[in-house]
Amino acid sequence: MSNSSFKIIIFSLIFAFFLIGCDQLKEGPIEKTIYLLPQLHGKDIHSIELKAKEGHSLLVRKKNQWWLSDPTNFPADSSVIGAFLQNLKDAELGKKLDINAADYKIINVDDSSGLKVKINYDKNKSIKLVFGRIDIPRNSDQNTIAGVAMIARRYIRIIDKTDSVYLAPISLIDLSSSPSLWANDNFIRIPSFKRVIIKDNDKEIYDISRDYMYGPLLYNNKNEKLAANTFSCFEDFLKGGQFMGLAQHNEALSPGDTHHRYHLYIYDFLGLEYAFQFGIPILPTDSERSRQAMQANFIHDGLANKKVPFTMHLKIKNEKPKLDSTARTLREYNIEISKKITNRLIYLNHENYVCLSKFINKGIAG
Known part of the structure; x- marks a missing residue:
């Protein structure tokens, strides 16, 4: 399996959450889905910046093509970026936490230990996210043959008009600020x-x-x-x-x-x-x-x-x-x-x- 295909699989595993419990449908009105980042729906996203201890990556869209502008100045893998953004847009709100800023470090959503992501969209709008610790429910009875991505959740801090922390039903286990994740990894092909x-x-x-x-x-x-x-x-x-x-x-x-x-x-x-x-x-x-x-x-x-x-x-x-x-x-x-x-x-x-x-x-x- 290719690196690019595997990265897409990891990002896409989160979609399996929508299949859980389908055999136990409840009667009654359909509840409206509340999304984690509704402000990104239908928006024109033109750059993404990621920073963490591993390094940083600046992804910029130029003429409908994503580019790893810094630190490598190299074409980016549009399929991986697309899967990442789609997972963010599809993520449901999850549980809002009542937590003091002094305790952010416990779940790695503080500025020093978290993975900081800034998404710039439309003309002059942006949203800042801090991806923290991954949480695996201790009492989960879900079959994990497909890995913990099926059941894992993640602490995410959203810095927008407010500064809030959520335990969201999204893991993005492979998320990294390293350029290696985002670079277009196409190489020459020599069959023989x-x-x-x-x-x-x-x-x-x-x-x-x-x-x-x-x-x-x-x-x-x-x-x-x-x-x-x-x-x-x-x-x-x-x-x-x-x-x-x-x-x-x-x-x-x-x-x-x-x-x-x-x-x-x-x-x-x-x-x-x-x-x-x-x-x-x-x-x-x-x-x-x-x-x-x-x-x-x-x-x-x-x-x-x-x-x-x-x-x-x-x-x-x-x-x-x-x-x-x-x-x-x-x-x-x-x-x-x-x-x-x-x-x-x-x-x-x-x-x-x-x-x-x-x-x-x-x-x-x-």
Whole structure:
């Protein structure tokens, strides 16, 4: 499952609340739904700002397209933003709490520990929200096979004409101020690479190729095949066409990284060449571990994985191979995506890198 699709699933799980209790319909007049944020209904939302200890993200809509303006200056994932806003608009009011401002910190809706969100809409209107602690009812008898998002509630402080705190029937478990959640994570797609050259600085340690798409990999200048699935985890990443996260626009690989000297050159069957450079794997933060644990369900183990920083840039060859219409479309897509991410620091899941790392280290040791 892709990162983008999974994020949308997490945001959308809240809709399951409307299905609970459908088998016990009560007679009588239908009560009017009271929404948590009715002021957002039918409004033209043009920017969203999120701030927390993890960092901040400024989302701006430009010409009907969402953009992660700060701190990455990168296209945003409109589907994730749309799901987030729809969940806010559909959220019911919940329980209003009678709580003193001095006690805000207990439920993490104070300015220092909460996740602050400012939504700007229409011309000069805005509303401020502080997302606090997630609450899981202790005595809930609901089946949680789909995860705690089905039953979790969240403390939300609304700063508008008043300053009020609600325990709302909405969890938004994956909500984060980190740019990685909001960035458009589309990556190049290479269904099957043609050739791979791996260098340690300028010293070539591997030169591998295949004669046709999905064919066996061979060591060049050797009559020897590679073991099956040698690059399977990394090839899954190239086929999937999505990266794990995006760093800020001024971040780069550290010259001190022990992995920094390794260069990977990939040639595809579309006449394109890609140069990769990898950094040291990074452990997940405490907040990432906590969020992933809360997302555990029948399709997700709730474990946060390490991520590997890398850069990539594209080299277009002068000669163009003869391609059918599908291949030409993919070639144009990969060129366009490469322009957006060239020399930007991005991440891939460590699980998609471990087989490549083992292979490189084997070559270095050998």
